[in-house]
Amino acid sequence: MKIRLNEDREVVKTIREGLKAKDGYCPCRVGKLPENKCMCEEFKAQIADPDYEGYCHCKLYYKEK
Numbered sequence: 001m002k003i004r005l006n007e008d009r010e011v012v013k014t015i016r017e018g019l020k021a022k023d024g025y026c027p028c029r030v031g032k033l034p035e036n037k038c039m040c041e042e043f044k045a046q047i048a049d050p051d052y053e054g055y056c057h058c059k060l061y062y063k064e065k
Contacts, residue, residue, distance in 0.1 A: 002064040003047065006055065015060040028058040 005012050018027025019038055026036045035041040043056035046063060053065045 001047075001050075004062050004064065006059050006062060011059055015058050018058075026058055 006015075015027060019025070021027065022032065024038055025032045026038055026040050029036045029040070039061065040057060043061060043063075046052045046054070046056070050065075053063055055062050
């Protein structure tokens, strides 16, 4: 298993700017809730799933099998 950044540098730049503006909370989600702090709980659960391969919600990270 490997976690990597999106290959699209523009996506990474945009999401990182959003994270900075929201104090580390996912810019794709409404509200500053603990479960939305990057790396969000949804993606942590996807990482734990051995069958999951794909992007996190905001497409910043990609989990490879």
